[in-house]
Each structure stands twice: as C-alpha cells, then as structure tokens.
Amino acid sequence: MSCLTHLECPKCGKTYDVDKPQTVCACGAPLLARYDLAAVGRKFKRDDLKGRVASLWRYRELLPVNEDRNVISLGEGMTPMLASSKLGQAVGLPKLYIKDEGLNPTGSFKARGAAVGVSKARELGIRTVAMPTAGNAGGAWAAYAAKAGLGMYVVMPIDAPDLPKKECVASGAVTYLVKGLISDAGKIVGQAAKAQGWFDASTLKEPYRIEGKKTMGLEIAEQFDWELPDAILYPTGGGVGIIGIYKALQEMETIGWIKKGQKWPKLISVQAEGCSPIVKAYREGKNVSEFHTGAQTLAAGIRVPKALGDFLVLEAVRETGGTAISVTDEEILKTMRLVAQTEGMLICPEGAAAVAALPHLVKQGLLNAGERVVVLNTGSGLKYPDLIAIDLPVLEKEAQLEVAAAGEKADGAE
Numbered sequence: 001m002s003c004l005t006h007l008e009c010p011k012c013g014k015t016y017d018v019d020k021p022q023t024v025c026a027c028g029a030p031l032l033a034r035y036d037l038a039a040v041g042r043k044f045k046r047d048d049l050k051g052r053v054a055s056l057w058r059y060r061e062l063l064p065v066n067e068d069r070n071v072i073s074l075g076e077g078m079t080p081m082l083a084s085s086k087l088g089q090a091v092g093l094p095k096l097y098i099k100d101e102g103l104n105p106t107g108s109f110k111a112r113g114a115a116v117g118v119s120k121a122r123e124l125g126i127r128t129v130a131m132p133t134a135g136n137a138g139g140a141w142a143a144y145a146a147k148a149g150l151g152m153y154v155v156m157p158i159d160a161p162d163l164p165k166k167e168c169v170a171s172g173a174v175t176y177l178v179k180g181l182i183s184d185a186g187k188i189v190g191q192a193a194k195a196q197g198w199f200d201a202s203t204l205k206e207p208y209r210i211e212g213k214k215t216m217g218l219e220i221a222e223q224f225d226w227e228l229p230d231a232i233l234y235p236t237g238g239g240v241g242i243i244g245i246y247k248a249l250q251e252m253e254t255i256g257w258i259k260k261g262q263k264w265p266k267l268i269s270v271q272a273e274g275c276s277p278i279v280k281a282y283r284e285g286k287n288v289s290e291f292h293t294g295a296q297t298l299a300a301g302i303r304v305p306k307a308l309g310d311f312l313v314l315e316a317v318r319e320t321g322g323t324a325i326s327v328t329d330e331e332i333l334k335t336m337r338l339v340a341q342t343e344g345m346l347i348c349p350e351g352a353a354a355v356a357a358l359p360h361l362v363k364q365g366l367l368n369a370g371e372r373v374v375v376l377n378t379g380s381g382l383k384y385p386d387l388i389a390i391d392l393p394v395l396e397k398e399a400q401l402e403v404a405a406a407g408e409k410a411d412g413a414e
C-alpha cells in the first residue's frame with residue numbers, strides 16, 4: 001500500500017535503496033523518503049480519507065511501511081485541533097488554534113516518529129535498536145519497541161529528568177546513564193551499535209521518523225478542510241517536525257490535495273533563548289547553524305545545540321516566509337500558566353515557548369489579528385510536574401474558608 005520508492009539526500013542528491021536499513025548519506029546529511037507521488041495522486045484522493053482509521057496510519061500511501069502486519073500502532077496521531085480564542089484574544093490573535101500533541105501515546109508527538117520508525121525497522125528485519133535520548137524520544141521508542149518485540153538499548157545523560165528514565169525502564173528497555181551530555185550518550189550508542197550490530201536510531205540518522213512527524217502537516221490541512229492556516233509555530237530542537245511539515249506541504253501540492261498557488265502557512269521556528277542556534281543562523285542570513293555552546297533551558301525537548309537537519313529547517317522557514325524567534329525560560333513558565341488558565345490545557349514547556357512567541361510576533365507585525373494561526377503543543381504538561389511551583393495554604397480541620405478569592409468557586413464545593 002505504500003508508494004515509497006527510494007531515499008534521497010537533500011544535500012547532494014545521491015539516492016539509496018529502501019530494501020535495507022540506511023542511516024545518513026555518505027556526505028553526512030540526513031536522508032529523506034521519496035514516493036511515487038504521481039501514483040499516490042492517481043489512487044489516493046482526499047475523499048478516501050473519510051472512514052479511515054483515526055490515527056496517522058490513515059495516510060498509509062504516504063508512509064514508508066509496505067505490509068499491514070508490520071504496522072505497530074498505539075493510536076498515535078489525529079490529535080485535536082482546539083480553537084483557543086480566549087488565549088488568542090489575550091495575545092492579539094483571535095483566530096488562534098492549538099493542536100494538542102500531548103494526547104499522543106507516551107504524552108508527546110515523539111510517538112509519531114517512533115510508530116513509523118519502529119514499524120519500518122521491523123519490516124526491514126532489524127532486531128535491536130539503540131538510541132541516545134534526554135527525554136520523550138526514549139520513552140516513545142521504548143514503548144513501541146516493546147510492542148514490536150524489538151530489543152531496545154537507551155543511553156541517557158545522568159541529569160536527565162526521572163520520568164523518561166522510568167518510562168524506558170518500565171517498557172523493558174536496557175537503560176544506561178552516562179556522566180555527560182546527550183552528545184556523549186550519542187557517541188557511546190554509535191560505537192556500541194557498530195560493535196553489536198544494533199541499529200542506531202539517533203535523531204535524523206534514522207530516515208523514517210520524519211515520515212511519522214510529517215503527518216502533523218497532513219492532519220493540519222485535513223482538519224482545516226484543506227484551507228491552509230496562515231502560520232504554524234513549532235518549538236524547534238532537532239527540527240524533525242518542521243522539516244516534516246514542510247515536506248508534507250510539498251507532497252500534498254504534488255498529489256493535488258492542496259491547490260497549486262495556494263498560499264502555504266508561514267512556518268515559524270521557536271527556540272529558547274538559552275539554546276537558539278537556528279534563530280541566530282536565521283538572523284545572520286546563514287544556511288547552516290553553529291554549535292550553541294553552554295546550551296541551557298528548562299525546555300529539554302528543544303535543548304539541541306546543533307541539529308543535523310539545520311539547513312532543512314532554515315529552508316522551510318525562509319521558503320514559506322516564516323521566521324525564527326526565541327523566548328526566555330521565564331516567559332515559558334508564565335505562559336504554561338496562562339494557557340492552563342485560559343484554555344484549560346496543561347501544555348509542555350516547549351509548546352509554551354511557541355505560545356510565548358505570539359505577542360512578540362504580533363508586535364513585530366509578523367502576525368496580524370485576522371490570521372489563522374496554529375501552535376503545536378508538542379507534549380503534555382503532565383510529563384513536567386516539577387515546573388509547576390506550588391505553595392499552598394494549609395487549613396486546620398475545622399477551618400472555615402473566608403478568603404475572598406475562593407468566592408464563587410466555594411459555592412459548588414466538591
């Protein structure tokens with residue numbers, strides 16, 4: 001059912017066979033999956049989506065897995081697109097939407113990449129996968145590997161948060177901590193994978209997770225009934241999601257799901273000030289980023305000092321008339337609360353970074369009140385319990401509440 005034909009290097013154009021496991025191009029760039037899009041356009045119409053499964057596997061022809069029996073699914077994708085007009089009004093964008101990726105299995109959009117990456121690994125006969133991770137990717141890959149029956153090795157920095165460590169252990173992944181950074185974990189995984197014959201599934205060294213993440217772009221178009229929004233904001237670490245959304249736009253135009261000449265959404269890359277290599281490269285008009293030394297932000301998912309696919313992120317931003325912008329950790333924490341208090345959503349700090357960029361973009365005239373704007377909340381705030389500081393009043397057993405602020409809510413006391 002898949003129309004996958006080959007893998008292609010976006011830098012040098014070299015092509016690779018899809019019948020065996022591949023990593024990066026000989027030139028070092030990540031590989032992109034290519035499909036027979038003419039065939040997809042002929043046999044797969046927008047209307048065919050009606051009645052299909054409510055997960056990312058509804059876009060089967062545009063995904064790389066051939067046999068249904070190799071599909072490993074926990075129900076990922078088709079996350080809700082929530083009109084967030086109350087928050088929107090507060091930031092000057094009444095037509096604001098948040099696509100809530102926190103409702104994916106394992107609580108983040110990493111489930112999309114893991115579902116497709118693990119399914120394809122199984123199809124290719126890979127038996128053991130290894131990866132370095134500092135968080136959500138490890139939890140997601142460990143879960144899907146467990147369901148697929150693949151062996152899974154994970155190496156994490158010792159100071160990574162507890163929750164992803166626990167997710168990996170609970171799913172049966174063999175998990176190691178390293179006294180060092182994610183890059184040190186990456187080196188250890190690379191060497192061990194070579195020595196043991198494991199597959200190294202490091203970000204963008206594995207060509208298929210981007211195919212899972214591109215389905216965010218397909219879903220956004222479908223959820224807006226093929227009338228594309230004006231802008232999409234994406235909290236950018238390795239950039240897999242934004243590269244994927246750009247790829248989805250190209251593929252949808254080629255197969256005729258969106259009209260030629262229809263304006264594409266501005267793709268806006270948001271980073272944390274303490275780790276903003278893409279923003280710096282964008283401002284300086286460069287096509288690649290430099291390593292951000294001393295990278296620091298509480299939004300761990302976007303703490304990536306140098307991304308392998310940086311040139312693709314910068315291309316996606318520039319070609320769509322988007323921009324790249326950074327926000328402070330203080331703004332991120334404030335925004336997590338603002339979103340919870342206006343929209344009832346406890347979003348992740350990475351998603352909050354993207355929301356925090358909105359008022360700046362309005363002020364700079366890069367977004368305006370009439371535009372339909374989509375923010376991707378890439379994960380659930382429930383995965384970051386330490387970021388909500390609390391200091392609560394403690395009552396004696398017989399105490400009576402006389403606090404003014406308790407007001408209305410005390411009436412219907414639960």
Ligand SMILES: *Cc1c(COP(=O)(O)O)cnc(C)c1O
Pocket residue numbers: 108109110135136137235236237238239240241242301302348350351378379
């Ligand atoms: C990994 C991650 C990101 C960044 O994703 P990339 O595709 O690497 O840019 C953003 N938010 C969360 C919650 C993540 O886990």
Ligand SMILES: [Zn+2]
Pocket residue numbers: 009010011012013014025026027028029
């Ligand atoms: Zn190449």
